[in-house]
Each structure stands twice: as C-alpha cells, then as structure tokens.
Amino acid sequence: MTELALSVRSWAADLVHRLWGEERVWLVSASLLVVLFLIAPEQGATSAAFAAQNLINVAPFLVLSIGIAAYAGATGADGLIARAFTGSPLVMIVIAALAGGLSPFCSCGVIPLIAALLAMGVPLAAVMAFWLASPVMDPSMFVLTTGVIGLEFAIAKTMAAVGLGIAGGAVVHIMSKAGGLTNPLREGVGNGGCCGSSVRAPKDVVWKFWHDDERMSKFWREGIKTTLFLAKWLTLAFLLESLMLAWLPADLVAQTLGGSGLAPIAVATVVGVPAYLNGYAALPLVGGLIEQGMAPGAGLAFLVAGGVTSLPAAIAVWALVKRRVFFLYVGIALTGSFVAGLLFHIWTSF
Template identity: 75%
Template sequence: MIETSLNVRSRTTDFAHQLWTKEKVWLFTASLLLALFALSPTLGFTTVSFALQNLLNVAPFLALSVGIAAYAGATGADGLIARAFTGSPAVMILIAAAAGGLSPFCSCGVIPLIAALLVMGVPLSAVMAFWLASPVMDPSMFLLTTGTLGFEFAVAKTITALCLGVFGGFVVHMVTRAGGLTDPLSEGVGNGGCGGAKVRTEQPVVWKFWSDDARVAKFWREGIKTTLFLAKWLTLAFILESLMLAWLPADLVARTLGGTGIAPIGIATLVGVPAYLNGYAALPLVGGLMEQGMAPGAGMAFLVAGGVSSLPAAIAVWALVKRQVFFLYLGLALTGSFASGLLFQLWTTF
C-alpha cells in the first residue's frame, strides 16, 4: 500500500515537472492573470482586453510569418544555408550574413548550427557573419516587426542585421589573418547534434511539397508548433506591456531612455542582453516603451543587443567556444548594437 502510494506520488511529481518544463510560459502567464484578478479585478480585465486586442491586431502578420516558417521547413528550403559557406573569404562573409538575415534562428537556436559549422572546418569569419546576423532578423521577424513597430523600423533592423554580420565577419577575418583565433571550439564540444544535420547533409528542396504526404504533415506540424510558440510569447509580452503602461511612469522612461544623446542608447544596449525575453516578445514591449518616450535609437539598440546575445545564449556560447572567441563575439554584438542604435537615432532625427 505504501509502495503504491509512493509510485503514485512519484508519477504525479514527474508529470508536474514535465508540465512545468514544457508549458512554463503558459503556466506563468495563467498564474500572473490569476494574481491580477485576485488583487485587482479591474486591472485584470483591462490587461486581458489589452492583450486580446493586440493579438487580433498582429494576427495577420502572425499568420503570414507562421506560413513562411512552415513552408520553409516542409520544402527543405531552410537547408539552403549550407551553400552559403563556399568560396573566397569575402564572398563567404557576405553570403553568410545574407543567409543569416533569412534564417529563422534565435540567439539560442543558432548555437547547435554554429557548433556543426565550426567542427566541419568552416572559417570562423563566415560563421561569425552568420552567427551575428541570424538572430536579429528573418522573414517572420520582419513581418511581425512591421506589424508592431512599423515598416521603417523593420527595414532598418534588416539592414542592421546584414551590416552587423558583415562587420563581425571581416573583423574576425583580419584577426585570423594576424594569427589569432585558431581552433575556436572548446575542448569536448560535439558536432552540433541534430541542429547541424542540415549543414552536414545537403537535402534537395521540394518547392511543391503538397504532393508529398510526409512533407504536408511536416507543414502542419511546423505550423502548429510555430503558432503555439509565438502565441505564448506574444500573449505574455502583451500582458507585460499592459502592466508596464499601467505601472511604469512615462516620465521615468522619457528621462532614462528618451532624448537624442548617446547615454540612452548605451543604457539600452547594456540592458538589452539580460532583460531580453524573446525576439517576438520583445517587440511589443519596445513598442510600449517607445510610446512612453523611449528613443527610437535606444529601442533599436535594445532589440539588436538582446537578439544577438541574450543571457541564455551567452551562457551557451561560453561553453561552446574558447574565451577569446566568446569575448570577441560579445564585443562585436555590443559594439554593433550601440552603433546601430546611434545611426538609427540620427536617421529618425533628420
């Protein structure tokens, strides 16, 4: 009897652990809403209304971005990235930066692919170009950025992604030519796991995937998976934005991150890495901050810095590469983010 009770308790604990691991964002969101309704029903209703309205506003962009991501996965078009890493160093850097701007990888998701590329012997300069550009922008992110922050901001962020990749790639190329950054991977790092399979084994692209049942199934599977992923982060983001608008004094934001000086951009760059939630979740939060007085350049710097190197990604990179490569990666990310914010601020001023 005691053994049966212990088994039931063990299974219950395992189920609770798995539920929390897989659905912790939804559970946190639900807990936050329950707490709001318990403490202030009026604020709870206002928050839910705000989140639902913004989800409806962004729904067309969400649907289009999900369709693009699912189509890329079903056709195998995401594997085209393997072809970016051939040719002369300058050509590789330029193509790798462009491929990074089109690839749907976040700062954490790109790391297994980076490991695979480095193990294969791809030059660090080309890898760095892809590494820096990929988390900043992709077609889905472009559409959602347009829907939340406007077309001009989306175009500027796309240009930033490409320039950041090219800048980082050529800096690494010059350091490498001088004899530095040899053997960049840490001891014991593997070949990138399943994330590197698309690079190691080039697969044909089937653009008319609907004639293949397996690819159709993958399309729907990827579509549902991406929809749930975006929905949970956007829901949390809009809830946090609503609370931010309700509780964060607008004059404090305007004083700290407003204006045209370099201080707000520098602060946003440094805060972007630890405060970043997720590329999709950060968009409405930055939109809310900009409505309260955040400088456009500071918003750009925050999004780029957090996108390239969020705290979880930085921890993973620390374990992946040697220390000099890590600090160079972090320095390039912060320098490029600050420069992008400064240039965007100057652009919006004139």
C-alpha cells in the same frame, strides 16, 4: 497502497513533471494572470487582452515564418536553402545584414526562420547578421520613422541596422573560427550548428510534398511544434511587457534620457533594454524627447538597443539558443547600439 492510489499518484507526479518541465512556461503565465486577477483585477484583464491582441498582431508573421520553415523541411528544400548560405563568409554576412535591414519580419516573427536556418546548418555568423539587423528596421518602420522623427533619423537607423548586423556577424565569424560557438541551439530545438544534418546528408527535393504521407506528417508535426514553442514564450513576454507599460512611469524614462553629450547615449543604450515599448510605440516617445532637447544620438541608441533586445525578442532568443550565444547577442547589440548613437551624435554635431 492500492493499485488505484498508485495510479493516481503516478498520474499526479507525471502531471507535475510536465507542468514544471516542458510546460512550465505556460504554468508561469497562468500563475501570473491568476495573481493579477486576485490582487489587481483590472490590470489582469488589461494584461490578458494586451497579450491576446499582440499575439494576433504578430500571427501573420509567425504563420508565414513557420510555414516557410515547415515547407522547407517537408520538401527537403532546407538543404538547398542551407547551401545558398555557403560560400565566402564575409559576403554572406553582408548579404544577410542587408536582407535583415530590409525584411518585413518583426523581432518575434523572425525567430522561427532563425531556428530553421540554424537547424539547417547555416553558419551562425550569417544568421547573427540577419538576426541583429532584422528587428531594427523594415520598410514600414522606415516610413513611420521618417514621418515621426525625420528622414535623416530614418536613414541613420537603417544604416545602424545594417552596420550592427555586419559587425555582429564579423565578431561571431572570428569567434566561430576559434571553435567557441559550435552547436548554438539549445537541446530539443534543432540539430543545428555548422554541421547540420541537412548539409551532411541532403535529401531529394519534393516540391509537391502533400502527395507523400510521411512528408505531410512531418510538415504538420514541425509546424505545430514550432507554433506551440513560440506561443508559450511570446505569451509570457507580452504579459510581462503589459506590466512594464502599466507600472513604468513614462516621465521617469523621459527624465533619464534627457540632456545631451555622451552620458545620455550610454544611459539610453542600457535603459532601452527594459524600458523599450515596441518599435512603433517608442517612436513618438523618442520624437518628443528629441524635441525637448534630447540628443538624437541618444534617441538612436535607445531605439536600436530596445529593438534588438526587446522583451519578446530577448525571451525568444533565450529559449532558442545556448547561454553563451544569448549573452553574445546581447553584448553585440548593446555595444553596437552605443557606437551607432555615438556616430550619429558626432554627425549631427557638425
């Protein structure tokens, strides 16, 4: 075989390895779009536009989160941030849950912040408390929920977010003390866990890092790496969500979640995972179902379960942490959503 042929073969093998290795997510997204344009051109265009628009909508949150994480790493402030999460684990869990319930981050925008906190060595229990509470409620969501469904429901959803965060953080704390959740991040995402390098060997903080070429290089390197990591997973997630919106009949969701009693709460908790649209689009659907006789507890369970385990968030979590942490995250979310719906059902029954 000639030298040129060997070179071409080597290049092709390397290309295939990259596409199916680090870049396989992009390959799946591109393949999905190609198939859609071939068999359903109109849906292909709709899905592409949907993914692009949602990436644009979430971009401000991503830029802010990525910028904070990259700045903390470049300045050396990540060690200070990690130390700010030290102290009494139970106090930190409560503070993290409250911060998550009041933060303006969406379920995707909070991902880079979570990755940074874990890589800094922040205990998983406190991070999980923030992580579970953050996607469920934020100030703008509270206002919109009040307008669409009512103030009582908005307050209940806020309490569910904070309660879910505290309960989830407590469960993780107990499991972590038993030694079952060390090093939660996947390989290549960070060197996190309870003994992150930022805590083991903190560096001097240089706030004006742009005067240091090495720190400036680290800022851009980490920022670009995190941006590409999130972009590939969110693109795939939004493409899949567009197909869910197009091919999942809304009336089927309404029929499944209708009725009253405990069964609809359990069904709403499970159905909320694949059927959830997004925090804002789901509100009118739930409001309409409640007006048609659906139990408010079922509506709350649907919104909380769907918010925490929405398609973009779930895919991002899967890509970020190891499997046992992912399944623990989903398990806590579903259990907590059912309990929140059940408690709200009991409250509204009086």
